[in-house]
Structures are given as structure tokens and as C-alpha cells.
Amino acid sequence: MSESLPRQGLEFSRDEMREIGYRVIDMLVDYYNDRAEKPVAEALDYEALEAILREPLPRAGMPWREALEQFERQVVDSSNRVDHPRFFAYIPLANNFIGVMADALAAGYNVFNAVWRQGPGAAQIERLTVDWLRQIFGLPEAAGGTFVSGGSVANLTALAVAREIQLQGDMGGAVAYCSDQIHFAVSRGMRLLGFAPEQLRKLPSDAGFRLPVADLRRAIAEDRAAGMRPFCVIASAGTTNTGAVDPLDELADFCAGEGLWLHVDGAYGAPAVLTEHGAPALKGLERVDSLALDAHKWLFQPIECGVVLLRDRRWLAQTFKEASEVLKDMQSEGEELNFMYQGIQLTRQFRALKLWLSFKVFGLDAISEAIAAGFENAVLAERLLRAEGCWEIVTPAQMAILTFRYRPANGDAALASRVTHDLVARLLDDGFAFAAGTQLRGQPVMRMCCNNPRTTPEDLERTIQLMTRLAAELEAEPRGAVIG
Ligand SMILES: Cc1ncc(COP(=O)(O)O)c(C=O)c1O
Known part of the structure; x- marks a missing residue:
């Protein structure tokens, strides 16, 4: 069905409402099912986004379909995906679909x-x-x-x-x-x-x-x-x-x-x-x-x-x-x-609705298992990092988080800090997976938080192999090279 413009005030017809809703659901269902195949990071920089998104305050409306397309293409596709199974930075935000629908209901009924x-x-x-x-x-x-x-x-x-x-x-x-x-x-x-x-x-x-x-x-x-x-x-x-x-x-x-x-x-x-x-x-x-x-x-x-x-x-x-x-x-x-x-x-x-529905639909056992998966993934990540031989574990896996530093063969601490620090920008440029750094006792460290239950052992293996390859490339670069 095609959208009729001009629209009367702020209203949509019953059919239009359904069409908008189905389109939004389709977008989300595709996102949930295709997310793991997409890169974690494809964020554009400020200038690029400004060039794409800047426009005068609209006086007249536009077809909703075009506005949604613009959102999908220019906003969603230019954001890092914090719920992606290979997003290990900060605290990954691995949400769930019934919770998302609950938010729609809470907003829709305007409780x-x-x-x-x-x-x-x-x-x-x-x-x-x-x-x-x-x-x-x-x-x-x-x-x-x-x-x-x-x-x-x-x-x-x-x-x-x-x-x-x-x-x-x-x-x-x-x-x-x-x-x-x-x-x-x-x-x-x-x-x-x-x-x-x-x-x-x-x-x-x-x-x-x-x-x-x-x-x-x-x-x-x-x-x-x-x-x-x-x-x-x-x-x-x-x-x-x-x-x-x-x-x-x-x-x-x-x-x-x-x-x-x-x-x-x-x-x-x-x-x-x-x-x-x-x-x-x-x-x-x-x-x-x-x-x-x-x-x-x-x-x-x-x-x-x-x-x-x-x-x-x-x-x-x-x-x-x-x-x-x-x-x-x-x-x-x-x-x-x-x-x-x-x-x-x-x-x-009405924020309680999403947690209430999640408890009811999944039950506490499934939620507990999803939390436990984070612990197991962090332990596996630690084991994989140790096996690479070029990483020093700074704090072992605890509460699904671990920190580590690059360990060059010559033991040079300044080189270790440079590579560890610059790796974050290199990972962002690559986009396949993302882990961010932090500082512990004044030293840069890498950090992985593995609390997303959708992360698979293969996600961990490929992420750690990628970090090892990027770190080796950084080590081989001339001293002082600045990335990103
Ligand atoms: C331990 C801890 N406390 C507080 C916060 C702040 O929470 P929010 O970002 O939801 O405001 C965070 C966020 O990462 C956190 O990890």
C-alpha cells in the first residue's frame, strides 16, 4: 500500500499504522537474525555523518518509509553494535527480543x-x-x-x-x-x-x-x-x-x-x-x-x-x-x-514491563544459564590468549571480564604499551570484532567483557586471532606511528 500525502494532522490510518508496524518489525527481525554476519563496527566519523545527516528543520513531512530507510541506512549502519556477539568493549548490552517488544508496548500504551x-x-x-x-x-x-x-x-x-x-x-x-x-x-x-x-x-x-x-x-x-x-x-x-x-x-x-x-x-x-x-x-x-x-x-x-x-x-x-x-x-x-x-x-x-515479561517468558533458569555462559566464555578467552604466547594476562577471567597486555618477544615495556594502546583503534578500523582498552595502575591494558550469551567459541577464536595479527602488524610498524 502506498502512503498518501499530505497527511491529516498527526494521524495515520489504521492500515498505515499496520504497515509502519510491520515494516519496523521486519527491520528488527532482520537485524536480530543477521547481526552476527555484520561487522561490529562501521561507524563513520563526525564530518562524514554531519555531511549526510545535516538538513534544515523540516516544515513539511515526508513519507514515513523514506524516513525509516534513512534511519536504517544512515543511523543504524553507522553505529557500532553493542549487542553484537563479537563486541567485547565496555559492558556489552546483549538485549532480548521480548524486552524490545515490551518497550514498544510500554511506549504504545503510554502507561x-x-x-x-x-x-x-x-x-x-x-x-x-x-x-x-x-x-x-x-x-x-x-x-x-x-x-x-x-x-x-x-x-x-x-x-x-x-x-x-x-x-x-x-x-x-x-x-x-x-x-x-x-x-x-x-x-x-x-x-x-x-x-x-x-x-x-x-x-x-x-x-x-x-x-x-x-x-x-x-x-x-x-x-x-x-x-x-x-x-x-x-x-x-x-x-x-x-x-x-x-x-x-x-x-x-x-x-x-x-x-x-x-x-x-x-x-x-x-x-x-x-x-x-x-x-x-x-x-x-x-x-x-x-x-x-x-x-x-x-x-x-x-x-x-x-x-x-x-x-x-x-x-x-x-x-x-x-x-x-x-x-x-x-x-x-x-x-x-x-x-x-x-x-x-x-x-x-513503564520500564519494569520488559524485565517482568522476560522473567515470565524465559524463566529464571534460562536467564541464569545465559549469565553463566559469560563466565565460561571469559575463561575460554583467557585460555586462547595464553595459547597465543604473545599476551600477558593482567587480571584473569572474573565475572566474565579479563584484561591483558601485548608481550613482545624482546620484553620491551614501552613497545608493549604502544601496541596495546594502538590496538583499539586498529580493531575499530577493521570492524570484525571490538574490544577496548583501559588503564590499570597507569598502564594501558586491553580488556574483554564476555557477558553476551550469543558469543560462540568461534567468535572468541577469530577475535583473538585477529588481535594477535593486528598486534604483530603494529609491532612491526615504525615507532611512534599513530593510528586512527
Ligand atoms: C559498575 C558500573 N556502575 C555504573 C555504571 C553506569 O551505568 P549506566 O551506564 O547504566 O548509567 C556502569 C556502566 O557501565 C558500570 O559498569
């Missing part, structure tokens, strides 16, 4: 999940899904939480609650503690909440990149003696750099003894508690005061799907308590059912 009577079913689903997460992490029945955009806002929300409940609004002399491996979302959250840089004490991590409890104890005693007010310890359940998990159980003991709030950034690693690989390292997670999660990472949801859990669900309403005259009649007496009192947003997307 307003802020006050109880406006969307009681949605509020109940969010409460239930939060409660399933509570059970997964072993928190007490009084615990609760809310869906947010992602890990950054989950951390910010938890720290806002910690400030409110623990400090009663008086931030003078208050200090929070974490390791130097904490995600920058935490530092940014603390700054946005009004804490000065010295009110977040970043302690040097230990040899395993974990928060050392003995050093923490010493720092807190010194700060108390100096008249400061230690109030919170912020731990990682899987750092982005290396997958290191801070000693949660020990920290929980320590915080309980000292009257400190224990917040855990579990944005990446917390779901690993569902596997036999992850559960031992994550022991203690059930004792936290607050936990930041990111279901768009290791629970396979489309971007955005963060969650913040609090040991006592009333703390959220105590923190985000501003009353609304307009919405008063629509709210429920049980404040925790009015999600506008659970966080920063009033009008908010």
Missing part, C-alpha cells in the same frame, strides 16, 4: 506509572518485579525499590537516600569511602548531591583491585579522630575495569559494627549471584543498605533498565516526599505504591 490510581496494574507489576529482584539478592521482605534509567541514576538515587536517612540532610564533615576502581557514576552522583571531592575518599585498591578493609578501617578511624563524620561505604559488585568484587561480607560486618551505610554498585555484576560461578564472590550482597542494578547489562534488557533496591522501602518515600496537589486524589495511602515518591522522575516510562 503513566507515577500515582497508584492512574496505573494500578503497572504499579503492581513494578512492585512485583522489584520484589523478584529482592528475592534474587536475598534482601529482607521490608526491602523495595524502583526502576530508573540505568546504573548512574540507580547509584545517584541510592546515595540521595543514604544522605537523607543517614545524615538527615546535614552534610557537614560527612565522608563516604570507596576504592579507586569505583565507577565514575558514583563520583558524579556524589558531586551532584553537593558533596565536595574530599567527601568521597577513594582508597587505593589492593593487588586484586578490591577495596582493602584494613585500609578502610584505618582511614575511618583517622577521619573520626579529625572530627569528620564517616557515613557510607560504597563497594563494587564487579568493577567495570576488571570485574573485581569488593569483599562484601567483610564490609557488611564492618559497616554494621561502625553504624555505616553500605551501598553496593552492582550495576554490572550483581546478577551473577544467580550462578554458581558468581554467588560465592557476591556473598554479603544480601546485607547491603542499598544496591544499584542495571538490568540492561547482565539481565539482557534493552537500554534503559536500571533498578535501585533499598533495605527498607520506606526510605525512598522519605527521601522523595514532595507532595503534589494536582495528583493527590489519585495516589494510594500506601506511599510506596506511588512511584512518583520513589525517585527523581514524576512522569516515567
Whole structure:
């Protein structure tokens, strides 16, 4: 059916709506099924994209088919694919199709999940899904939480609650503690909440990149003696750099003894508690005061799907308590059912729907197996890298992440750093697979995060062979050659 222009206002006919919908579904189904055959990276540079996409603000509309084609050709095909089975950079975002459809439904029905009577079913689903997460992490029945955009806002929300409940609004002399491996979302959250840089004490991590409890104890005693007010310890359940998990159980003991709030950034690693690989390292997670999660990472949801859990669900309403005259009649007496009192947003997307549907459609066992696949892939990647003989493993596979450096035959450390650093740009240029670097103790390292369950052993083999070939080419290039 051909599209008729000019259109009446903002409306489409029933047939046109179906046609648009079927076209969009076809695009997505092709993408899901053909993704592995495509390169990971074919991103254009800024100038090229500017030349293609820049145009005057349209006064008149165009056929939807052409606009969708432009999106597919110029936007999708010029982006790196973070859900591709050979994308190992940062935290791969391996979403799932039912979650994608749930996002379409949430947008389509435009569910307003802020006050109880406006969307009681949605509020109940969010409460239930939060409660399933509570059970997964072993928190007490009084615990609760809310869906947010992602890990950054989950951390910010938890720290806002910690400030409110623990400090009663008086931030003078208050200090929070974490390791130097904490995600920058935490530092940014603390700054946005009004804490000065010295009110977040970043302690040097230990040899395993974990928060050392003995050093923490010493720092807190010194700060108390100096008249400061230690109030919170912020731990990682899987750092982005290396997958290191801070000693949660020990920290929980320590915080309980000292009257400190224990917040855990579990944005990446917390779901690993569902596997036999992850559960031992994550022991203690059930004792936290607050936990930041990111279901768009290791629970396979489309971007955005963060969650913040609090040991006592009333703390959220105590923190985000501003009353609304307009919405008063629509709210429920049980404040925790009015999600506008659970966080920063009033009008908010129904994000719980995608996780709820995923739990129901796949079941927890399938999700746990998909998480376990990440552990197994990282172990295989480590074995393959060792077998190449030209890679030094810097941190072994843990929580599906490993880091490594190029090791030239002559042992030259400067050459190792140059090749390791320049490899990232070379991989991007090649496009077949992508892993990105990071810095550990001031040294460049390569890093692979293998949490995508669609990654096959062959993907790993071919990616590591490619890295070895590109590294050898870089080594052979004259010193100082700059790539990309
Ligand atoms: C450990 C950790 N915390 C927080 C974040 C921030 O999460 P988001 O990107 O969803 O805001 C990330 C993102 O990679 C992360 O890995």
C-alpha cells in the first residue's frame, strides 16, 4: 500500500499504522537474525555523518518509509553494535527480543506509572518485579525499590537516600569511602548531591583491585579522630575495569559494627549471584543498605533498565516526599505504591514491563544459564590468549571480564604499551570484532567483557586471532606511528 500525502494532522490510518508496524518489525527481525554476519563496527566519523545527516528543520513531512530507510541506512549502519556477539568493549548490552517488544508496548500504551490510581496494574507489576529482584539478592521482605534509567541514576538515587536517612540532610564533615576502581557514576552522583571531592575518599585498591578493609578501617578511624563524620561505604559488585568484587561480607560486618551505610554498585555484576560461578564472590550482597542494578547489562534488557533496591522501602518515600496537589486524589495511602515518591522522575516510562515479561517468558533458569555462559566464555578467552604466547594476562577471567597486555618477544615495556594502546583503534578500523582498552595502575591494558550469551567459541577464536595479527602488524610498524 502506498502512503498518501499530505497527511491529516498527526494521524495515520489504521492500515498505515499496520504497515509502519510491520515494516519496523521486519527491520528488527532482520537485524536480530543477521547481526552476527555484520561487522561490529562501521561507524563513520563526525564530518562524514554531519555531511549526510545535516538538513534544515523540516516544515513539511515526508513519507514515513523514506524516513525509516534513512534511519536504517544512515543511523543504524553507522553505529557500532553493542549487542553484537563479537563486541567485547565496555559492558556489552546483549538485549532480548521480548524486552524490545515490551518497550514498544510500554511506549504504545503510554502507561503513566507515577500515582497508584492512574496505573494500578503497572504499579503492581513494578512492585512485583522489584520484589523478584529482592528475592534474587536475598534482601529482607521490608526491602523495595524502583526502576530508573540505568546504573548512574540507580547509584545517584541510592546515595540521595543514604544522605537523607543517614545524615538527615546535614552534610557537614560527612565522608563516604570507596576504592579507586569505583565507577565514575558514583563520583558524579556524589558531586551532584553537593558533596565536595574530599567527601568521597577513594582508597587505593589492593593487588586484586578490591577495596582493602584494613585500609578502610584505618582511614575511618583517622577521619573520626579529625572530627569528620564517616557515613557510607560504597563497594563494587564487579568493577567495570576488571570485574573485581569488593569483599562484601567483610564490609557488611564492618559497616554494621561502625553504624555505616553500605551501598553496593552492582550495576554490572550483581546478577551473577544467580550462578554458581558468581554467588560465592557476591556473598554479603544480601546485607547491603542499598544496591544499584542495571538490568540492561547482565539481565539482557534493552537500554534503559536500571533498578535501585533499598533495605527498607520506606526510605525512598522519605527521601522523595514532595507532595503534589494536582495528583493527590489519585495516589494510594500506601506511599510506596506511588512511584512518583520513589525517585527523581514524576512522569516515567513503564520500564519494569520488559524485565517482568522476560522473567515470565524465559524463566529464571534460562536467564541464569545465559549469565553463566559469560563466565565460561571469559575463561575460554583467557585460555586462547595464553595459547597465543604473545599476551600477558593482567587480571584473569572474573565475572566474565579479563584484561591483558601485548608481550613482545624482546620484553620491551614501552613497545608493549604502544601496541596495546594502538590496538583499539586498529580493531575499530577493521570492524570484525571490538574490544577496548583501559588503564590499570597507569598502564594501558586491553580488556574483554564476555557477558553476551550469543558469543560462540568461534567468535572468541577469530577475535583473538585477529588481535594477535593486528598486534604483530603494529609491532612491526615504525615507532611512534599513530593510528586512527
Ligand atoms: C559498575 C558500573 N556502575 C555504573 C555504571 C553506569 O551505568 P549506566 O551506564 O547504566 O548509567 C556502569 C556502566 O557501565 C558500570 O559498569
